[in-house]
Amino acid sequence: MTTAPTRVQHTQETVEELRLKVRRFIHRQVIPAEPRPGEQLDASTRNRLQQAAKDAGVFAPHVGVEFGGQGVPIEWWSSVFQEAGYSSIGPAVLNCMAPDEGNMHMLGLIATEEQKERFLAPLASGRIRSCFGMTEPHPGAGSDPSALRATARREGNQWVLNGHKRFSSGANGAGFCIFMAHADATDTTPEGATMFLVDMDTPGVHIGEPIHTIDRAIIGGHPHMYFEDVRVADDAVLGEVGRGNKYAQARLGPARLTHCMRWLGLARRALDIALDRADRRELFGSEMYKLGMAQELIAQCEIDIETSDAIITKTARLLAEDPKAGQNLSSIAKVHCSEAIYRVIDRCIQICGGDGVSDGLPLAQFLNEVRPFRIYDGSTETHKFAISRRASSRRRREVQAGAPYQGDAVVRKEGDR
Template sequence: MAIDFSLDPHLDELRARTRAFVRDQIIPAELEFLRRSGSPDEELRRELQHQARQAGLFAPTVPAELGGLGLDMREQAAVLEETGYSLLGPLALNCAAPDEGNMHLLHVVATEEQRRRYLEPLAAGTVRSCFAMTEPAPGAGSDPAQLRTTARRTATGWVIDGHKWFITGLDGADFAIVMARTGGDDDAPRTTMFLVPSDTPGFRMIRHVPSLDAGFIGGHCELEFDECEIGDDSVLGEVGRGFHYAQVRLAPARLTHCMRWLGLARRSQDIAVRYASSRSAFGNRLGELGMVQQLIADSEIDMAGSRTLIAHAAWTLDTGGSGKHETSITKTFVAEAINRVVDRAIQICGASGVSGDLPLGAYLREVRAFRIYDGPSEVHRWSIARRVLRAAELEGA
């Protein structure tokens, strides 16, 4: 069977327009942003998203009926790599985490009323959201079964009590998708997802958690629920199926993360190649030195491998597969590959690489966390191996 890697002409044109938009309008804004400290703010988000709308590039992952471009996963791979060429590209096009993953989850699971109240303004970029699952130890982190936040039934709805931690985008978010225990025991907790507006009494942001990365608007925050009362209409999906819905969100969201970060790896490589082509040492340009060439070649290999794994995982999701195994492999490889690419770029650029004159140091701080976000590499390797061993056992039974 022939494998066709060519792009549809319409998609190729969209990718080229996205590349030009990021180069001409987003990168200058990014360089100005990096001169300041802190995370992107609402003023910057609104301005960049206005520019993306004018360019006809807004919301590539959002269905067309909601005003987006309606791209499938394979098409998203081509476009999101271009958005990720700048730290601010995904924010500008309204395809950044956590909103992008939340939009997908709401599109699949939400009721019509929930779609009107939460999804439509999120897709339009008029509000932001967050996903509240992670908790401080001994609560849920890499092991979601350790979830401690609870939701108990009342005569009129539910009351949530608990403590969440490292909730990305919380500050300024209009609402949170909250994972809470609604029954079961410690070995097999029953979980449910809830849509909780951030102005609900008992919903309280405690603080911003200091972090290595700073590229997410709204920061990473600590959150408390204290007798937080919500109605039955706040239940997202069915009661007791929270872990199932987490998988609906997780596989596509971890893959779009890979697409965006690959763009930043390519940007780092381009910076390093330009530097190696212009800087001289030991009587030659840096790019003519064998050890520098090896660094450049290894980064090309890492990016090519990442792109191929992303394409295969995207095809799996587009053709109806769960993608759990494929996205787990892809996430593990890409998270580590992009760290290597950015690190090599810094090495090639020497003192300039670690200085603030180039953005590579900021990129390294951003991509380092990806080996932890969406599941640490060690947890993914454990899961991958268990699935392989289980399949072998079934074949031998």
């Protein structure tokens, strides 16, 4: 038996008040503590800032109040997450960074009360971190989750887990993993993808080779991870046996969108840097912001930011009303935002010239942070494939239900106007 996380009855006014508190906290305490471009946030600074976030009443905005969060429902997350994302370390400080944020959301929805106490409570408080073990080396699961090769075999009153994962974001130093495996059928359970909650110090769990990526914001890296005859009890099963793919989609829909929110905050920071630069620099006898070549770049940035903000807002509301219906729009939002945010930061580097590609400004590192987002959580191309198939299926259903067919050319007689 599980209960939904407790959400506060927030209004537009209370969320705006929280957003402003987050903004002040990020500007006054987080940005001054940012590591140099290319470096990672160290544990002592993270712990100090997380305690400061708790003291300021801005910690874990998405988590239920019973676990120390602010209890904000998903339809109100965007403005708060964007403020947190104004600093590349802001989400880690507020404990709303991937993969922990997505894992917290899923645990809040489907974990048992005992699992919440054991895994969600320390994760929500920032005492531990987590990772999510789904992606595998080719030909295993990646963009195609049905290719899952990790296995879960029933043996007595235990499950025996085996599998090789890669791009296990946050695995180094994590307290536990949500491990995806294909479970064999038993007398009481069906076969199929299944999630298991596994402590990282369980015998048989090994962190393997690091994967060196250009992003630095996700603490714990993206290493290989090996499960070799890992034994867990029935209470390690998250949700129901055989429903792992369904749970993964329920996790990934909001998780894609919160990536959009966080990185959109970073795009806003990039544009502020570029606007300040254009306001004070002169070229060809004029302030840069008055020149058409700079105005074009700035205007396109504004357009990309505002359209991204709009689709995030619409998707968040739909996910709150009908999570299943929101999955498709979440894919569309992920494609649009990941591409648009990259364009914004790239243009801002162009406006700032040589300094834009140096470590004197953080823009080049911002670009490194957002570039993988066009691949992580499903590549742009994979999402476009799914979006197109859904559109075609939707239209076929409409025509079969009696909607007028529009595909044939109209033959007009001579004299018709």
